[in-house]
Amino acid sequence: MDHTISILARVVLAFVLAVGGGVLSATVGIxxxxxxxLISLAAGTLLGVTAFLILPExxxxxxxxxxxxxxxxxxxxxxxxSKYVYHVCPACSxxxxxxxxxxxxxxxxxxxxxALALHSTMxxxxxxxxxxxxxxxxxxxxxxxxxxxxxEGLALGALLLGAGFSRRRxxxxxxxxxxxxxxxxxxxxxxxxxGEQDHxxxxxxxxxxxxxxxxxxxxxxxxxxxxxxHGKRTVLANFIGGVLLIGVLRLVAGLWx
Numbered sequence: 001m002d003h004t005i006s007i008l009a010r011v012v013l014a015f016v017l018a019v020g021g022g023v024l025s026a027t028v029g030i031x032x033x034x035x036x037x038l039i040s041l042a043a044g045t046l047l048g049v050t051a052f053l054i055l056p057e058x059x060x061x062x063x064x065x066x067x068x069x070x071x072x073x074x075x076x077x078x079x080x081x082s083k084y085v086y087h088v089c090p091a092c093s094x095x096x097x098x099x100x101x102x103x104x105x106x107x108x109x110x111x112x113x114x115a116l117a118l119h120s121t122m123x124x125x126x127x128x129x130x131x132x133x134x135x136x137x138x139x140x141x142x143x144x145x146x147x148x149x150x151x152e153g154l155a156l157g158a159l160l161l162g163a164g165f166s167r168r169r170x171x172x173x174x175x176x177x178x179x180x181x182x183x184x185x186x187x188x189x190x191x192x193x194x195g196e197q198d199h200x201x202x203x204x205x206x207x208x209x210x211x212x213x214x215x216x217x218x219x220x221x222x223x224x225x226x227x228x229x230h231g232k233r234t235v236l237a238n239f240i241g242g243v244l245l246i247g248v249l250r251l252v253a254g255l256w257x
Contacts, residue, residue: 003131004189006131007127007128007131007185007188007189008182008185008186008189010127010128010131010142010185011124011127011128011181011182011184011185011186012182013142013146014123014124014127014142014145014146014149014181015149015178015179015181015182017146017149017150017153018120018149018150018152018153018156018174018178018181019153019171019174019175019178020150020153021149021150021151021152021153021154021155021156021157021174022153022154022156022157022160022170022171022174022175022178023153023157023171023174024153024154024157025153025154025155025156025157025158025161025170026157026160026161026167026168026170026171026174027167029158030154030158033234035151035154035155035158036226036234036235037234037238038150038151038154038238039151039155039222039226040222040223040226040234040235040236040237040238040239040242041147041238041239041241041242042144042147042148042150042151042152042222042242043148043218043219043220043222043223043239043242044219044238044239044240044241044242044243044244044245044246045143045144045147045148045242045243045245045246046144046148046215046216046218046219046242047215047216047219047220047239047242047243048140048144048242048243048244048245048246048247049137049140049141049143049144049212049215049246050212050215050216050219051243051246052140052246052247052250053136053137053140053141053246053250054137054208054209054211054212054215055067055071055209055212057133057137057200057205057208058070058200058205058206058208058209058212060200060205061200061201061202061204061205062202062205062206062209066206066209067205067209069209070205070206070207070208070209070210070212070213071209071210071212071213071216072213073209073210073213074209074210074211074212074213074214074215074216074217075213075214075216075217076213077210077213077214078119078213078214078217078218079217081114081115081118082115082217082221085111085114085115086111086112086114086115086116087112087115088115088116088118088119088217088218089116089119089152089218089221089222113177116156116177116180117177117180118180119218120177120178120179120180120181120183120184121180121181121183121184121187122184122211122214123145123148123149123181123184124180124181124182124183124184124185124186124187124188125184125185125187125188125207125211126141126145126184126211126214126215127141127142127145127181127184127185127188128184128185128187128188128189128192129141129188129192129204129207129208129211130142130208131188132188132192132204133200133204133208136250137208139249140246140249140250143245143246143249144215144246147242148218149178149181152178153174153178156173156174156177156178157170157171157174160173160174192204192207223235223239
């Protein structure tokens, strides 16, 4: 029971933060400069958790080429969905949401919902897998996903408002899409064993490597998108800050192990 509650608490927290971002965007609004800083910080945390935690943990349970295959599979999934369906992350693609995009929202709504639902489901699964892995992965995974959820909600709320949605309707849509984060956590509860593992099993390492590949896609796509259209200093400073944040958390967790 404690195990179930722990995972549900993590995915509900991520959901609440995303919806909070959507509410803030719908009611108060946010400048793109601030959103850019948040996006870059979130991208850094996603890359940091992959580099400092996911890959080292996977390397202990898998051969290097198996870890690489898992990483590529996660990256490829998000790449294919973004190319042939729609951008998997509104925050990572905020610079692409121009006036033309918002005006044709009715044409792309279904594709966007499918893409974002897949993304959020993977976030929930990542939180569940991180909790199962333990070994210092759990806390940093929670930080990385939750930091990422805030600009995600902000960007999605801004897109919906730009498409002509009322504030209330935009908030409801953000909540509906982000609810799949909880779905991902429930899927993790069903398919993953309960309790932390003394040694990371192969299949759990494979799940984490796959998740890491998706994180790498989100991080690189976010940073490249913001670098093209906005100040490089702000983007790089916040991105590096996000990476360092996870590095410090990993160091602290290592001291306590």
